[in-house]
Every structure is written in C-alpha cells, then in structure tokens.
Amino acid sequence: MKLYNANSGNTKRVRIFIAEKGIDIPRVDLELGVDTRAPQFLKINPLGEVPVLELDDGQIITESLAVCRYLEAAFPEPSLMGRDPAEQGHIEMWSQRIYGQLFMTYGLLVRHSIPLFAEVVDQIPAFAESLKAAIPGKWSWLETEMADGRAFIAGNTFSMADVQAMTVLWIADALKLPIPAHCHHATRWAAAMRSRPSWNA
Numbered sequence: 001m002k003l004y005n006a007n008s009g010n011t012k013r014v015r016i017f018i019a020e021k022g023i024d025i026p027r028v029d030l031e032l033g034v035d036t037r038a039p040q041f042l043k044i045n046p047l048g049e050v051p052v053l054e055l056d057d058g059q060i061i062t063e064s065l066a067v068c069r070y071l072e073a074a075f076p077e078p079s080l081m082g083r084d085p086a087e088q089g090h091i092e093m094w095s096q097r098i099y100g101q102l103f104m105t106y107g108l109l110v111r112h113s114i115p116l117f118a119e120v121v122d123q124i125p126a127f128a129e130s131l132k133a134a135i136p137g138k139w140s141w142l143e144t145e146m147a148d149g150r151a152f153i154a155g156n157t158f159s160m161a162d163v164q165a166m167t168v169l170w171i172a173d174a175l176k177l178p179i180p181a182h183c184h185h186a187t188r189w190a191a192a193m194r195s196r197p198s199w200n201a
C-alpha cells in the first residue's frame with residue numbers, strides 16, 4: 001500500500017487516522033497544486049486531488065473518508081468508527097456534523113480566499129467573508145453540545161468524529177482563526193487532542 005499525500009486538510013484527516021490505527025503506510029509526498037495537477041498524477045486520480053490510497057494490487061481509493069473506511073475495515077483495532085450499530089450511527093452523526101458545520105466552513109473559506117485554488121473555483125470574496133464571520137458561531141454551537149463535559153466529540157471514546165475535528169483544528173491554526181476564548185469545553189478538548197501523538201501526523 002502507499003498513500004499519495006500533500007500538505008492539506010483532507011490528507012491530514014487520513015494521516016491522523018493512520019497514526020491512531022498505529023499502522024505504517026509508505027507515503028508519496030506531492031506538492032499541492034503542482035504535482036497534484038501534473039499529467040502523471042491525473043492518471044492516478046483524474047480529479048487531481050489527494051489523498052489517494054493505492055492498494056498492493058494496484059487498486060486506487062480516493063476520497064479521504066473512503067480511505068478511512070477502507071482502513072477501518074482492513075485494520076479494525078483500535079475501532080474508530082464504532083463496534084455496534086448504535087455506536088456506529090452515533091459516531092457517523094458527529095463525524096458528519098463536524099464535517100458539515102465546521103470543516104466545510106473553513107474548507108470553503110480556504111477555497112474562496114487562497115490563490116492556490118483560484119484556478120479550481122470562481123472565488124467569491126464576499127462569500128469568503130461571510131464564512132469567516134460564521135466561524136465563531138460554529139464553535140459556539142459545538143461548545144453548547146460539549147457542555148455535558150464529555151471527553152471526546154462523540155462521547156467518552158476517541159473516534160472518527162475527533163479525527164474530523166482535529167482536522168478542523170489544524171486548518172484553524174493555519175488560518176489563525178482559532179476557537180473563540182469563551183468556548184472552554186472545546187478548548188479543553190483541543191488541548192487534549194494536541195497532546196496525542198497523532199496530532200503531529
């Protein structure tokens with residue numbers, strides 16, 4: 001197996017997931033926006049996007065969530081997506097909530113404001129501004145949800161939902177648009193995530 005990788009949020013998600021699984025997958029490190037748009041790479045993923053997981057038999061899996069799902073099935077321990085139907089549903093619910101509410105807000109902001117993506121989307125500065133303005137409210141929503149004192153996003157166990165939120169935290173750091181100071185529960189969670197070895201993946 002090998003992982004086509006670059007410095008990006010979607011690849012960070014997979015790298016954290018791999019680190020939490022405790023597995024070692026060789027990487028092919030690409031320069032985002034350069035190697036990912038080169039003809040050679042477009043033969044591997046015509047969408048020109050990383051991450052890409054290439055299996056030993058040459059099969060290709062793209063899409064970060066699909067790569068994580070494959071790895072969860074191939075390496076069940078430690079479980080990150082739940083062991084029984086209720087746990088799986090709960091973790092998926094939180095994973096999607098974090099993705100929809102937080103990751104998409106930061107992610108679309110990146111797409112609509114960073115020159116690297118100018119040739120990928122028609123950037124709308126006013127949209128970028130509205131996304132930036134929405135960020136504190138998104139964290140306030142999570143703060144209210146976590147006011148029950150839970151240690152992790154989906155309850156008392158580390159899961160894919162935390163991997164999703166760690167990816168958001170990484171982008172928040174990069175953009176210098178952090179968790180608002182009044183969000184004490186989210187800040188406590190973030191401090192715990194930063195101390196996990198996978199944070200540096």
Ligand SMILES: N[C@@H](CCC(=O)N[C@@H](CS)C(=O)NCC(=O)O)C(=O)O
Pocket residue numbers: 008009010011032033034036037048049050051062063064065116117120
């Ligand atoms: N839905 C895909 C999105 C992947 C994606 O958008 N990757 C971006 C970086 S975050 C990329 O590879 N861009 C390459 C480019 O713009 O040249 C996933 O979850 O993997």
